Amino acid sequence: MGGAPFTCPWCAASAPPSVAVQRCARCGRAFSLIAGPAADARVQPPPYDPSARRMSVKWSLIAVLLFAALNPGGVATGMLDPVIGVAPINQTEVAYRDVLSIAVWRKLALTEAVSAILVPLPVALVAAYGALTSLRDAPGFAGICGIGFLLFGLLAAILLRRGLVVGRRQARIVGRWGIVTVPFDGKRAFYNELFRRCGLPPAPIP
Numbered sequence: 001m002g003g004a005p006f007t008c009p010w011c012a013a014s015a016p017p018s019v020a021v022q023r024c025a026r027c028g029r030a031f032s033l034i035a036g037p038a039a040d041a042r043v044q045p046p047p048y049d050p051s052a053r054r055m056s057v058k059w060s061l062i063a064v065l066l067f068a069a070l071n072p073g074g075v076a077t078g079m080l081d082p083v084i085g086v087a088p089i090n091q092t093e094v095a096y097r098d099v100l101s102i103a104v105w106r107k108l109a110l111t112e113a114v115s116a117i118l119v120p121l122p123v124a125l126v127a128a129y130g131a132l133t134s135l136r137d138a139p140g141f142a143g144i145c146g147i148g149f150l151l152f153g154l155l156a157a158i159l160l161r162r163g164l165v166v167g168r169r170q171a172r173i174v175g176r177w178g179i180v181t182v183p184f185d186g187k188r189a190f191y192n193e194l195f196r197r198c199g200l201p202p203a204p205i206p
């Protein structure tokens, strides 16, 4: 079964489709929500193309590897085998012509932000302290600490940026028979192609 197509992706309060980014009347958070071909007869997806290129994104959640793919007939998501990460173990597919709505929102990637603060940031600070205090008496050790500071500082910066700046862009595709949610960070080609295959212009990303 599909879910309610015209709802806020954050709190599931009902929301109207709109071409612009909107704020939920109940929780106040931003998202965009547009009607797909199964809910709006004016939306015409391009004809089925069996040779359409398959595009996919992969992401991991704790210990499992998940994927989403644009197949010729629809958008699919599921779990990949944990050993080689190539073969799908299960999948849900929503046909492009059965898409009722697509919602797009930006969730802060709190796991990355918290792990940046808990692990690499303190290590980087200790390394910086080590480098500064041993600079005169033990320049070799100071050099090693300096390298440690750069490496862990860089890691902390990458994780913080991913968590707080880029966020985790999500698209929720509600179909007649199922729901597919895809984090598409950094995959604008996938995002644009998803909308094109549904017969829609890409929705604005909040």
Ligand SMILES: [Zn+2]
Pocket (backbone or CB within 6 Å): 008, 009, 010, 011, 012, 013, 024, 025, 026, 027, 028, 029
């Ligand atoms: Zn809401």
